[in-house]
Amino acid sequence: xxxxxxxxxxxxxxxxxxxxxxxxxxxxxxxxxxxxxxxxxxxxxxxxxxxxxxxxxxxxxxxxxxxxxxxxxxx
Numbered sequence: 001x002x003x004x005x006x007x008x009x010x011x012x013x014x015x016x017x018x019x020x021x022x023x024x025x026x027x028x029x030x031x032x033x034x035x036x037x038x039x040x041x042x043x044x045x046x047x048x049x050x051x052x053x054x055x056x057x058x059x060x061x062x063x064x065x066x067x068x069x070x071x072x073x074x075x
Contacts, residue, residue: 002035005045013035018035020034
């Protein structure tokens with residue numbers, strides 16, 4: 001059983017899903033698992049943990065070597 005998330009009801013649930021396969025022109029062979037929501041019946045995608053964005057990994061507290069953020073060293 002896989003874990004799914006319903007974006008309409010905002011619930012996670014476990015179910016045996018249905019695998020859908022297709023060939024995308026840009027990405028080649030693709031597949032995804034879906035299952036009906038036990039609450040509303042809508043088709044739901046498999047739950048995946050959110051990936052960390054590259055902008056979030058950038059250290060926003062970085063200051064230039066001169067210690068000033070605005071014109072102190074010409075940056």
